[in-house]
Amino acid sequence: MNSMKRREWMRWCLFLGALTGCAANEAEVVPAPQEERTAVVEQSTRPDNEEKKEEREADEPVVETDGNVTRINGIVLVNKDYGVAADYAPGEDPEALAALMDMIGDMQSAGLDVSGEYSGFRSYQTQADLYAGYVAAYGQQEADTFSARPGFSEHQTGLAFDLKHGSGQLLEGETEAGWLLDHAGEYGFIVRYQEGKEEVTGYIAEPWHVRYIGEQAPAIQQSGLALEQYLGIK
Numbered sequence: 001m002n003s004m005k006r007r008e009w010m011r012w013c014l015f016l017g018a019l020t021g022c023a024a025n026e027a028e029v030v031p032a033p034q035e036e037r038t039a040v041v042e043q044s045t046r047p048d049n050e051e052k053k054e055e056r057e058a059d060e061p062v063v064e065t066d067g068n069v070t071r072i073n074g075i076v077l078v079n080k081d082y083g084v085a086a087d088y089a090p091g092e093d094p095e096a097l098a099a100l101m102d103m104i105g106d107m108q109s110a111g112l113d114v115s116g117e118y119s120g121f122r123s124y125q126t127q128a129d130l131y132a133g134y135v136a137a138y139g140q141q142e143a144d145t146f147s148a149r150p151g152f153s154e155h156q157t158g159l160a161f162d163l164k165h166g167s168g169q170l171l172e173g174e175t176e177a178g179w180l181l182d183h184a185g186e187y188g189f190i191v192r193y194q195e196g197k198e199e200v201t202g203y204i205a206e207p208w209h210v211r212y213i214g215e216q217a218p219a220i221q222q223s224g225l226a227l228e229q230y231l232g233i234k
Helices: 003-028 034-044 048-059 094-109 124-138 174-187 217-223
Strands: 063-065 070-072 075-077 160-163 189-193 206-212
Touching (some): 094 160, 094 174, 174 206, 174 217, 189 217
Antiparallel strands (some): 063 070, 070 075
């Protein structure tokens, strides 16, 4: 076979091979059954608002109450909207108190001006008396910015504490307050009422007021959110 015929023969072989390959590829393409194609179309054309609705529902906070307090996503929440039963008097939570003592001890070891004395659990009646006194002195509108109405105080849960300086004054020194913002989460606490969050919490900033959360406290602290924001209710 001369060279020209050899080239023609090779081109013919390649041509036949291409046809065979195309036929094989075409044979592999099997149309999906009608019901499968319909399902794919329905899935691809599903309205976005339905998907977003399901996402919102999945993210909605879980609200539970036992008749004494309300828990949202497992965390006790007390604020101007969620209260505490008038006869609920658990005293100071032992776990929270132990964590508080550890935190105060470490603050003192670091040379910070913080007292071992603090304001912790308050009964409904104690809060009622305090609130009435503030209303008499400042008027209800102003009192509501820094004092909880009876039945709406975190102190009644036994999970909240007001820290003090050695002088007995509420803790508000810049160094001590800054330390709490940076480290309270390590002990299971958050600074509950922070500057810049007044519209969310309903209260003025209270650098001395810490609230025991437990293992989720570091995440809340790092988020920079108020508790209401972290729980997704504001």
